[in-house]
Amino acid sequence: MFEPVPQFEEEKSRLRQRAFEQRKAILRADWADMAKVAANHFLAGVPLSASDVVALYWPIRDEIDCKPLLTALMDSGQPVCLPVVLGDGEPLEMRLWEQGQPLYPSGFGTLAPAETAPVVEPDLVVIPLLAFDRLGTRLGYGKGYYDRTLAGYAKKPLLVGYAFSGQELDFIPREAHDLPLDMLVTEAGVQKFPAA
Structure with a gap:
């Protein structure tokens, strides 16, 4: 479904290495505090209705x-x-995590319902x-899981990047299947991107 463009893949591979570093x-030592601050920014700045299903990771x-x-989010219902x-x-x-239900290993070191x-x-x-730029382009790990998932949805969800502010790169090339972020949340605050 998504055919990588060779010159983009080469550039993205180089950017991934830089982004990891x-x-x-x-x-x-600052990670835990930064995570708490980012969570507070999300709760204060990202619009949610009580019935909205939020996909986290x-x-x-x-x-x-x-x-x-x-x-x-779980504590608030x-x-x-x-x-x-x-x-x-x-x-x-995407599996709903219901209150009180255990999580199980689901590959790549993650847990899921x-x-x-x-x-x-x-x-x-x-x-x-892995990284983002000022235009709302996201650099992932290169496996395309989110691109494939989002392409199959009946309606486009609000896409919110979640990262450290230090993960910003100057520019990330965007291919046709790369959906830009609508918003970004870091420990520095909430940023909204114009519709691309």
Whole structure:
């Protein structure tokens, strides 16, 4: 479905390497505080109705910890779902995480609700990322899971990047299938991007 353009892939590969190094340079001692501040910015600045289903993720590697946000949303009764990787080349399955239900390992070091949890299409997707630019272009890990998932939805959800402010790059090339972010939340605040 998504055929990579060779020159874009080469550039994105170079940018991924730079982004990994840039993210790794963020002082680990500050991570927990930055995650709490980012969660507060999200709760104060991202529009949500009580019935909106929010897709979050279980953080891996050096990603900003979204568990403070996850906990706050769950405690407030906001419907939350988590992604499950079904296989290479497959879209993610978003499973509703119901209060009191356990999470299980679901690959790549992530946790997700059980196979019996309801599968949903979220109204808002909080997207993990490796880097972002000032135009709202997101650089992921290159597997295309979110691109495939979003392409299959009946309606486009609000796309919110969640990251450390230190993950910004000057420019990230955007291919036809790359959906830009609507908003970005970092420890520095909430940024809205104009519709592309």
